[in-house]
Structure formats: C-alpha cells, structure tokens
Amino acid sequence: MNDYNHPAARYYQEVSEQCIHYLSIDGVIFGFHQNQLKVLLLRWKGTNEWSLPGGFIRKIESVDLAAQRIMQERTGLDALYLQQFHVFGEAERYNQEETWGKINLPLQNVNWSARTISIGYYALVEYSRVVPAPDFLTEECRWWNVEAIPALLFDHNHIIQVALQSLRKQLNDQPISHLLPETFTIPELQRLYETILGSTLDARNFYKKIMASDRLERLSERRAGTPHKAPFLYRFKSDNFTTE
Incomplete structure (x- = not known):
C-alpha cells in the first residue's frame, strides 16, 4: 500500500523537487584508530542494512559544497579534507527492486529517476575528533574496520574498494x-x-x-x-x- 504521508516519502518528494535529478554523492570517510583503517557506515532505520553516507546535490549549490555538507553532517567536523575519486555511472549499478525492498520504504509514487549517477568522494579525518551522527533515514552511524565491512546496500562495497585503490595510488600526494x-x-x-x-x-x-x-x-x-x-x-x- 502507498503511504504519501510517510516521513521518508515526504523527504524523497522534497529531494525530487529541490535537488538535481540523476546525480548523487557517496562518501567514504576514512579514519585510523588502534592500528586499523576504518570507514564510517550508516544503518537504516528498522533494519540491519548498512550503507555509506551520501546525499543529493541541491540545485543552488556546487558539487564540492554538497560533498562538504553531506560529510560534515555525518562527522560533526567543520572542515574536511575531501578528494573526488571516481564517477559511478554504470547503466545497472545494482538491483533497485531488491535494494529498496530491504529498506522497506514506501517510494512507489515518488517522482524519482530509474537511474542515478554517483560522484565518489573520500575524506581523511582524525578519528577522535569525529562525532558520528545518523541522517534522516538511518538510526546508527559508526566505524567499521576496512577488513570487516559487511555486505552493503547499493554498490557501496564496490565504491569502498575503488576509494581504497585511489587512496593507495595517490598515497604520496595525500595529506x-x-x-x-x-x-x-x-x-x-x-x-x-x-x-x-x-x-x-x-x-x-x-x-x-x-x-x-x-x-x-x-x-x-x-x-x-x-x-x-x-x-x-x-x-x-x-x-x-x-x-x-
């Protein structure tokens, strides 16, 4: 059954009206603690499903400013070092029906695109300064060791691997x-x-x-x-x- 008054449905309708269609940002936030490289992940409300932080680009902001905003909201940090590392634009990035079924959101009547291209950014942060905060659709935000990341929603396992490969290639040029x-x-x-x-x-x-x-x-x-x-x-x- 469709639920037009569901908070998530209202949220996605607002996104559809205020943000650029077909384009999103996915963020890989790297931290280092107890000799472990870590990544910040979000758990969706009412599920045990995890994903990377991400969001959409408002029509009135630049891509870089959108990435800063999205990452700042999850970390609580005023200034972040960000690196754009890849554009994920495969025709079929993941099984949309299966993915949306896992998070159980009433999006049947939301005006949303069948395909979204994602711009990947990674952030390098000092672990102890971060105050992890979930977003509107999630109820937990916490660090995971890179070696122990679970199966994620969307194509986010792939995005993390590409981010890590990019960081390795550019390691001598990164702060x-x-x-x-x-x-x-x-x-x-x-x-x-x-x-x-x-x-x-x-x-x-x-x-x-x-x-x-x-x-x-x-x-x-x-x-x-x-x-x-x-x-x-x-x-x-x-x-x-x-x-x-």
Whole structure:
C-alpha cells in the first residue's frame, strides 16, 4: 500500500523537487584508530542494512559544497579534507527492486529517476575528533574496520574498494596527517601506511624515506607507557606530506 504521508516519502518528494535529478554523492570517510583503517557506515532505520553516507546535490549549490555538507553532517567536523575519486555511472549499478525492498520504504509514487549517477568522494579525518551522527533515514552511524565491512546496500562495497585503490595510488600526494593525531611515533606512522597499502614495510627503509622527506619534526617528548624504550614523538611540518 502507498503511504504519501510517510516521513521518508515526504523527504524523497522534497529531494525530487529541490535537488538535481540523476546525480548523487557517496562518501567514504576514512579514519585510523588502534592500528586499523576504518570507514564510517550508516544503518537504516528498522533494519540491519548498512550503507555509506551520501546525499543529493541541491540545485543552488556546487558539487564540492554538497560533498562538504553531506560529510560534515555525518562527522560533526567543520572542515574536511575531501578528494573526488571516481564517477559511478554504470547503466545497472545494482538491483533497485531488491535494494529498496530491504529498506522497506514506501517510494512507489515518488517522482524519482530509474537511474542515478554517483560522484565518489573520500575524506581523511582524525578519528577522535569525529562525532558520528545518523541522517534522516538511518538510526546508527559508526566505524567499521576496512577488513570487516559487511555486505552493503547499493554498490557501496564496490565504491569502498575503488576509494581504497585511489587512496593507495595517490598515497604520496595525500595529506595523510589528517588521519593522525597531532603527534605520533614513526612506528605508528608506518602502521598507517601498512594498513592503507595492505602490505608490510621494512622499518629501516621506511624510516630512511620518511626522514629524507624533511616533512617531519621530531619533538623532545617520548611516547610514554610503551613496553620497550620510549620512542620519540613527531609531527608534520605541513599537510603536504610526501615520502618521495
């Protein structure tokens, strides 16, 4: 039965009127915590179905501003580092009937397009600063380890894989300082690289490369509470860190 007064139906009708049709934004928000690369996911109301944060572009805003707005609403952060990484425009991205059935929304009479092209953005954020917040259609927003992401709605597993591949390819050109607290040790920085790349790095070679980049500043403080000799703390001299 169709429910025109259902909040979700009213919401999608407003989106249909106020936003650009056929075009959406999907966001992959990366964080790093306890030596794990994490992604922020949303659980839809009344289900155990998860998806990436996303939204639509208002007719009065640019694509980049729409991406900032959508990501800010989920993280609570005022300023985010965002990178547009891919456009997902396959003719059949996923089974729409099956997907909408899983989230049980009354959209039969909503004026909505049969096909939507999505612009993918990824964000690099400092885990401890994020305050995860669900959106209108979801009731939970939380971090998942990249290695343990469940089967997601839409084509969002594929989007995460493409985002991760893009981050790996551009790793030396990305300000990965956004993923770390202000101060960190060289082993912690190496672990971040290893987690993103999915491979183990030689500690001695990594240290030489990092120090040769002249992008780090060693502090006088050491990391307290470690089982071995306390390592020195470092911080980035700038956000434009590269190991090349």
